[in-house]
Amino acid sequence: MSDERPTGSVLDVVGLTATVGGSPLVEDVTLSVTAGELVALVGASGSGKSVTVRAALGLSASGVHIDAGRLTLAGRDVRALSERRWRDVRGRHVGYVGQEALGALDPLRPVGREVADALRLHTDLSARERVEAVRGALEAVGLDPALATDGRTAGTLSGGMRQRALIAAATIADPGLLVADEPTTALDAGIALTVMEQLRAAQLRGTGVLVVTHDLGLVAGWADRVVVMDGGRVVEAGRTADVLGSPQHAATRALVRAARTADGPVRGATVGSAGTPHVLAADALRRSYSGIDAVRAVSLAVGRGRVLGVVGASGSGKTTVARMLLGLEAPDDGTVTLDGEPWAPLPERDRRARRPRIAAVVQDPGATFDDRWDVDRVLADALTHGRARRATGALGDQVDAALEQVGLDPALRRRSPRTLSGGQRQRLAIARALATEPEVMVLDEPVTALDATVQDAVLTLLERLRDDTGVAMVFVSHDLRAVRRLADEVLVVHAGAVVESGPAEEVLGRPTSPVTVRLVDAAARLAAGPARAV
Numbered sequence: 001m002s003d004e005r006p007t008g009s010v011l012d013v014v015g016l017t018a019t020v021g022g023s024p025l026v027e028d029v030t031l032s033v034t035a036g037e038l039v040a041l042v043g044a045s046g047s048g049k050s051v052t053v054r055a056a057l058g059l060s061a062s063g064v065h066i067d068a069g070r071l072t073l074a075g076r077d078v079r080a081l082s083e084r085r086w087r088d089v090r091g092r093h094v095g096y097v098g099q100e101a102l103g104a105l106d107p108l109r110p111v112g113r114e115v116a117d118a119l120r121l122h123t124d125l126s127a128r129e130r131v132e133a134v135r136g137a138l139e140a141v142g143l144d145p146a147l148a149t150d151g152r153t154a155g156t157l158s159g160g161m162r163q164r165a166l167i168a169a170a171t172i173a174d175p176g177l178l179v180a181d182e183p184t185t186a187l188d189a190g191i192a193l194t195v196m197e198q199l200r201a202a203q204l205r206g207t208g209v210l211v212v213t214h215d216l217g218l219v220a221g222w223a224d225r226v227v228v229m230d231g232g233r234v235v236e237a238g239r240t241a242d243v244l245g246s247p248q249h250a251a252t253r254a255l256v257r258a259a260r261t262a263d264g265p266v267r268g269a270t271v272g273s274a275g276t277p278h279v280l281a282a283d284a285l286r287r288s289y290s291g292i293d294a295v296r297a298v299s300l301a302v303g304r305g306r307v308l309g310v311v312g313a314s315g316s317g318k319t320t321v322a323r324m325l326l327g328l329e330a331p332d333d334g335t336v337t338l339d340g341e342p343w344a345p346l347p348e349r350d351r352r353a354r355r356p357r358i359a360a361v362v363q364d365p366g367a368t369f370d371d372r373w374d375v376d377r378v379l380a381d382a383l384t385h386g387r388a389r390r391a392t393g394a395l396g397d398q399v400d401a402a403l404e405q406v407g408l409d410p411a412l413r414r415r416s417p418r419t420l421s422g423g424q425r426q427r428l429a430i431a432r433a434l435a436t437e438p439e440v441m442v443l444d445e446p447v448t449a450l451d452a453t454v455q456d457a458v459l460t461l462l463e464r465l466r467d468d469t470g471v472a473m474v475f476v477s478h479d480l481r482a483v484r485r486l487a488d489e490v491l492v493v494h495a496g497a498v499v500e501s502g503p504a505e506e507v508l509g510r511p512t513s514p515v516t517v518r519l520v521d522a523a524a525r526l527a528a529g530p531a532r533a534v
Contacts, residue, residue, distance in 0.1 A: 008075075010035050010177040010208035011056065015069035018055045025051045025064065026232040033177060033208040038199065040219040040240070041212045042255065043229035044451045045422045049212045050099075050181055052229070057096060057179060058086040074176045091118035095170030097163075097180040104166055107155030111138075111165050112148040118173035137168040140201070142194045160191040160314035167198050171207075178202050181212040185449055188313040188478035189522035196222055200530050214451035216259035217481070220244055221529020228252045258452035278340075279304050279472040280325065280358070280440045285334035287320050295320045295496045298334075302440070302489075305470040309487030309504060311477060311519065317496040318476045322444045325474060326360050327351055339439065356385055356436035363445035365429030369417040375428060376413040379403070382435035406431045406461055423454030430461065434469070444476045459485055480523045484508050492516045 011033040018025040026048040033039045041049050053059075055066045058081060071079045074093050081089065090096065095118075098104045105114050112134055119130045135145035141164040154162055163183065170178060180199060184192035200222065203209050213219060219226055219240060226243045228236040230251035236243055247253045281301040287294050295317040302308040312318050323329040325336055327344050336344040338357060362368060369378060379399045400410040406427040417425055426446060433441055443462075447455040459482060466473060477483050483490060483504070490507040492500040492515060500513035511517045 008035060009033070009072070010074050011210065012070055012072045013052075013056055013068060014071075015067075016052065016055060016071060017067045018051055018060060019065045019067075020063055024232060026055070026229075029229070029232075029234055031227045031234065031237070033210050035176060035208050036203060036206045037224045038203050038209040038211060038222060040223035040226045041210060041229065042214065042216065042219055042226060044251065044255065044453050045214070047229040047251075048232040049229055051232075053179055053181055053210070053212055057090065057094060058083070059096075088122075091173055091175070092122040093175050094177040094179060095173070095175040097166050097170045097178070097183050099182040099185060105154035105162055105169075108153055110151045111154055111157065112150075114154065115148070115165060115169045115172060118169065122173055133172060134168075137172045138165070141165070141168050141198050142191075143168065158315040160187050163187060163195060164191070164198075167195060171198070171202050174205070175207065177208045177210070179210045179212075182214070182449075183211065184213070184215065184218060184526075189480060189519055189526050190313055192218075193522045193526045196526060197530070214455075216244065216255055216452055217527045221527055228255070255452050258456035277303060278337075280336070280338055280343075280474065282321075282325060282336045283334055285321065285324055285331045285336070287317075287324060287329060287331055293496050295324070295331075298491075298493065298496070298498055300474075300491055300498075300501075302472045302474055304439070304472055305466060306489070307466060307473040307475050307487045309475045309477065309483035309490040310493060311480065311483055311490060312493035312515075313519065314478070316493045318478075318493055319444055320496075321493065322360075322442050322474065322476050325442050326358060327355075357438055358440045358442065359433035359436060359438040361426075361429050361433050361441060361443040361446045363448055365425050366418060368429070369425075371416065371418060373417075374413065375403075375415050375417060375420075378417060378428065378432055379435055382432045385436055402431045402435050403428075405434065405465075407457070421454075422450055423457065426450065426454075426458055427461065430458075430465075434465065434471075438471060440472045440474070442474045442476070445478070446475075447482055448477065448479060455482070462486060480508060480519065492519070 009032050013032065014030050016029040017027050029052050031041065043049050056071060058078065060066055068079055073089060078089065115134045115137055116130045119125050119133055125133065131148050134148040138147050139145045143161060143164055154165065157165065178199065183195050187195065199209050199211065211223065223240045225238065226240045227234055228243065228249065228251060235249040236247065236252045243252060244256055247256050278301040283299050285298045286296050298321055300308060310318050310321060320329065324331050324344060330345040335342065338354060343351065376399055379402050380395055383395060383398050383402065399413060403410050403412065408424060408427050408431065417428060420428065447458050450458060463486065465471060475483065475486055487504045489502065490504045491498055492507065492513060494515040499515045500507055500511065507516060508520060511520050
């Protein structure tokens with residue numbers, strides 16, 4: 001562990017520029033982090049946040065050229081460090097928590113060894129002392145201390161558990177600087193609160209913390225200062241209350257406006273889809289793995305033009321329910337009906353003719369696109385499999401109309417999906433889903449990884465599509481703000497079972513189940529931030 005706690009500036013970046021082939025990714029970026037403060041780096045997708053952080057930590061991809069007037073960590077000039085020297089700095093002087101926890105942790109290596117690496121490389125602690133330190137670090141982030149020695153690997157942990165293990169690994173050597181890139185993305189409110197409390201604890205020990213995030217609600221409650229990026233440049237910086245309370249730049253104003261929209265009123269509804277016939281229904285679904293029930297006795301129904309929100313903590317069974325509704329996994333018990341007719345369990349050959357009636361939108365649509373296909377082919381393929389098979393009109397005109405329906409420029413037709421922004425890819429995924437003229441859309445965390453402005457645009461699009469087309473939606477999410485905005489009814493899942501259900505305004509406004517109370521309370525505490533001494 002660090003022998004001396006740094007004071008003053010632990011990160012000082014002045015005039016940082018990153019280029020590829022002479023084209024700038026970020027330009028003239030200046031930011032700093034002082035010991036004992038939490039700074040938030042915010043901006044829309046593609047604004048340059050992650051590029052800046054990775055450049056400052058010597059983690060830029062091959063071919064990226066970095067230049068800076070000043071770049072110091074704990075007072076040490078790191079502009080000319082070799083990779084070998086960087087390895088000595090990382091872990092000892094700076095801890096890094098990346099957005100993709102599974103990619104940062106070896107899925108086949110014991111978690112205890114992963115967490116202990118910084119101690120093994122940078123301290124003289126004995127093996128026994130390292131094990132005790134790892135147990136303490138795991139317990140501090142709400143993980144089972146037995147992970148220190150029981151051989152469980154990162155690949156066996158849930159997403160939230162992997163993120164907490166990564167924080168334990170990043171903080172165990174007590175570095176002077178801790179950098180966390182989207183540390184709460186894809187986490188439910190309870191786990192996100194635990195993560196932020198751990199970052200806050202490090203801050204109180206005197207660590208400087210830099211958090212990269214698109215969540216302005218999180219920034220408002222937890223950050224001392226905020227730095228806003230847009231188009232690869234810093235456009236605004238200052239005390240959090242000043243920047244968010246009176247934003248000066250158009251990019252900041254857009255982020256603040258979108259964040260406020262996300263906290264709008266609950267849509268509200270009556271139970272049972274207000275008498276609307278059920279388009280999709282499930283009865284007593286059960287699914288087990290290795291003898292352990294992941295889902296047990298889950299029943300639900302959604303009617304035309306209605307939105308059912310399915311919420312719960314990480315590992316509660318939400319995604320398994322979604323996959324059974326889509327017919328991607330067969331239930332061990334229970335049934336799913338589509339338009340009153342059996343849907344699952346059935347052989348896929350018996351469902352194939354009706355498959356276009358139900359569509360899916362997932363959190364990472366990029367993984368579902370064929371890299372060899374351009375946007376035109378993605379949509380043309382979906383259009384030719386629609387229920388009506390689009391008997392009239394040229395296919396190219398239909399592709400243009402599909403793009404325009406979700407607010408995309410038809411000029412994108414010849415682009416590869418991987419060259420689109422996160423928000424554009426999500427809109428393309430929605431366009432593809434709508435192309436078959438579905439009666440039901442199952443959306444699994446469709447806005448979680450999007451910045452506030454793009455999230456607002458996608459939610460607005462879903463609202464319009466629901467109202468214009470009457471499509472029924474099952475909206476699976478841990479983001480209670482998004483669920484409050486979109487859902488008519490809410491189903492709360494815990495340990496694979498439904499613990500509360502009803503109109504959104506009742507379930508989220510006046511929860512009765514201890515599970516729901518904890519989720520709502522954690523979301524409120526996460527938004528409020530830690531109590532600060534006056």
